[in-house]
Amino acid sequence: MQRAAAAALLIAITQAAWGPREALKRHEAEHDAAHAKEAAGDVAHLAEAVETRRGTVAAIKKTGVDMYGDKKAIDAVKDLQAATRRYLAAKYGQADSYTLDLQIKFPESMGGDRDVVTIETAPISLMPHAVHVFLDAAISRKGETWRCAFHRNAGHVLQAFLRAPGARGLAFQEYDAQFPHERLTLGFAGRPGGPEFYISTVDNVRNHGPGSQGSKTEADSCFAKVVSGADVVERMRKQPAPKGLGFVNNKADYIVVEDVQLRPPA
Structure with a gap:
């Protein structure tokens, strides 16, 4: 009986020592996985934003206007460039x-x-x-x-x-x-x-x-x-x-x- 009680106490002590640590590791792993998924989602979202703005700029370009002289074209280009900078940083690294x-x-x-x-x-x-x-x-x-x-x-x-x-x-x-x-x-x-x-x-x-x-x-x-x-x-x-x-x-x-x-x- 005493041996069983001692074994149970040892298991309890071991779980108390290692349980929180293992739980922390699991939490960190889950956090990293969630962060990776969020980052991938951000890249996909930013890619969609770039694609939408690219289409707008391409359509304006086809009209034959001066892309650096027409106000509508200038605004669309700036919008595309800003979205692309955000995408590049998320996709290839901040630089x-x-x-x-x-x-x-x-x-x-x-x-x-x-x-x-x-x-x-x-x-x-x-x-x-x-x-x-x-x-x-x-x-x-x-x-x-x-x-x-x-x-x-x-x-x-x-x-x-x-x-x-x-x-x-x-x-x-x-x-x-x-x-x-x-x-x-x-x-x-x-x-x-x-x-x-x-x-x-x-x-x-x-x-x-x-x-x-x-x-x-x-x-x-x-x-x-x-x-x-x-x-x-x-x-x-x-x-x-x-x-x-x-x-x-x-x-x-x-x-x-x-x-x-x-x-x-x-």
Whole structure:
């Protein structure tokens, strides 16, 4: 009887010692799970807000107005940009710019080896929409059918296609004079442009800045710059391509981007 009582007392003491601790651990785990679910819900909610505002801006753009001169367009753009900044912070981390590594594979005709070009996006305080378009296509939509390669060597730019399921280009020509098309910056090809992009191998402020490419006012969106691997870009300029437009005829000569990796925000 005494032994049974002693055993019961020992169990009670053990439960008293460990019960609250285990309960606390369970509570913390449940709190973390709830927080993760809430964060995911926030990202989904913010994505919907961005999508709604993107549609408004795209519709205004189609009317042909000056997106930086028409008051309705300016207000819609500001609304989209504000919503996009909130989304980017929730999706990719709180930062004013993001750093990414482009893992490059040269064709056999250029040695067949691999290297890395590191880029830093434009500040999202200036270019949130363009940064979002790139991150969405380059990071969020990667999968088995994701493809990216430099297929054009035009002398003043090295142009790449970026194909990802569901990826879209710009809703409007986002541009800020504080982030111009200087040498070793990245811009979106086309008007409005994207997700196909190019690296400027010369200063392209006049070629792709405001009032270029047949437009009186618009510019290509400039969304990032090379911060490491300038020597790699210089080597890429030797990609075999015909004179003129510079589109590479032989796919075997494409410079493939095997992966794009987002570094954690500092």
